[in-house]
Amino acid sequence: MKPGFSAAVVALLLLAGTGCGTLKQTAVSTLGDALAGGGAGFASDDDPELVRAAAPFSLKLMESLLAETPAHRGLRLAAASGFTQYALAFLEQDADLLADQDFAGASVLRIRARRLYLRARDHGLRGLESTHAGITQQLRADPKAAVRAAVADDVPLLFWTAAAWGAAITLSKDNADLIADQVRVEALIDRALELNESFDAGAIHVLLIQYEMARQGAPGDPAARARRHFERAMELCAGAQAGPLVSLAEAVAVPKQDRVEFQALLKRAIAIDAEARPEWRLANLVMQRRARWLLSRTDELILPDANLPAPKESP
Numbered sequence: 239m240k241p242g243f244s245a246a247v248v249a250l251l252l253l254a255g256t257g258c259g260t261l262k263q264t265a266v267s268t269l270g271d272a273l274a275g276g277g278a279g280f281a282s283d284d285d286p287e288l289v290r291a292a293a294p295f296s297l298k299l300m301e302s303l304l305a306e307t308p309a310h311r312g313l314r315l316a317a318a319s320g321f322t323q324y325a326l327a328f329l330e331q332d333a334d335l336l337a338d339q340d341f342a343g344a345s346v347l348r349i350r351a352r353r354l355y356l357r358a359r360d361h362g363l364r365g366l367e368s369t370h371a372g373i374t375q376q377l378r379a380d381p382k383a384a385v386r387a388a389v390a391d392d393v394p395l396l397f398w399t400a401a402a403w404g405a406a407i408t409l410s411k412d413n414a415d416l417i418a419d420q421v422r423v424e425a426l427i428d429r430a431l432e433l434n435e436s437f438d439a440g441a442i443h444v445l446l447i448q449y450e451m452a453r454q455g456a457p458g459d460p461a462a463r464a465r466r467h468f469e470r471a472m473e474l475c476a477g478a479q480a481g482p483l484v485s486l487a488e489a490v491a492v493p494k495q496d497r498v499e500f501q502a503l504l505k506r507a508i509a510i511d512a513e514a515r516p517e518w519r520l521a522n523l524v525m526q527r528r529a530r531w532l533l534s535r536t537d538e539l540i541l542p543d544a545n546l547p548a549p550k551e552s553p
Contacts, residue, residue: 282516286523290328297321304361311395314365318398321358325351326405327524335531348409355406362399366392381425393434400426401445424453439518440474440482443467447485451493461490478515480507480525487532497540504529 280296283289300317304310333347363374369392376384388396404423410416427449431442450456450463464486471482483503491500507529512522532539 281518281520283520284512284523286327286520286527289520290324293320293324293328297324308364309368311365311368314361314368315394315398318358318362318365318395318402321354321361322398322402322405325354325358329354330405330409331524331528334528352406352409355402355409358402359399359406362395362402365395366399377422377425381422385425385429388429388433390433393430393437396426396430396433397437397442397445400430404445404449420452420454424449435470436474439479440471443471443474444479444481444485447471447482448489451489461494464490475518478510479518480510480522480529483507483510484525484529484532487529492539495540497536500540501533501536504533508533 280289280293297317297320300313300320304313304317307313329347329351333344333351336347337344363377366373366388370387373384373387385396400423403419403426407416407420407423427442427445430437431446435442444467446467447464450467451460453460453463456463468482468486468490471479475482483506487500487503487507490496491503508526510522510526512519512526515522
C-alpha cells in the first residue's frame, strides 16, 4: 500500500457530507490514486484467506469512489482486475471444489462469479471509454475495427476486460447472447497481444493457452497453438509462475487424455517456490491449491488406462 493512503482516507472521512466540493473531490481523487496503485499489497500476501476476507471492502470502496469520479481510469482498471481475480480465485474455484458434494451450492457460486465477471467487464469497458469514446458500441458493430484505436497504454484494460468477459462466457453455456460476444473477447485479447505480448510477465499468453482450444476458424492444431503460448509464458516469467503449468494441464492435457503430462505439469506447478518472487506469491499459492485439487481428481478427469500400451494380441 502506497504511503499517504491513510492520510487520504482521513481527509475523505473529514470532508464527507460537507459542502466543500473542491476539497472533497481532491480527497476522493487522492484516495482513488492510492487504491489504483496499491495492488501489490494483496499480490505479495501469503494468506489467501486473509485476502479473501479483505478484498470485498477494497472493491466496494473503489466503486464508491467511482461514483464520485467515474472517469478515473486507474480505478476502473483496479476494479476490473480486482473483481476478476476475486471471482476466479475465491468463487469459481470454491464452486469447483464444492461441486461433487453440493451441486446446487456450486451452481450458486458460479452464478455469483459470472455476475462479478460481468461487473469487471463493465468497469474495463468504461475505463477504455475514458480515452476511446464509443468503443463499447463499436465493439458491438465491428470488434476488430474497434480495437485498432487502442494503444500500448490500453493493454492492461484490454487484457482485464477480455479476461473478465471470457470468464463470464465460460460460465454461460445457456446464454446465446453472451456466447456471441466471443468475437469481442477475441478482438480485445488479440489487440493486447499485438501491442505488448510481454505484458505482466506473460499474462496474455497464459489466457491464450485456454482460449486457443476454443478459438474458431484459426489455422493449425489448437493444442499446438496453446503450447506455443505456454512456452512463451514460461519464458517471460522465467518459470516462476504456476499459472501457465496449471492452464496447460487443464486446457490441453485433459482433452488429450494425457495422464503423464497432466500429472507432470501439476507437480511442476506445486514445486514452484512461492517465496522466490513475492510479487507473485498470492497467485502462486492460489494456483498451487488448484493444482493439488486437480491431481487428486486425476482418475476422474483422465481415464485410468490412458497412455498405457495397447495389450498384445494373442498368437
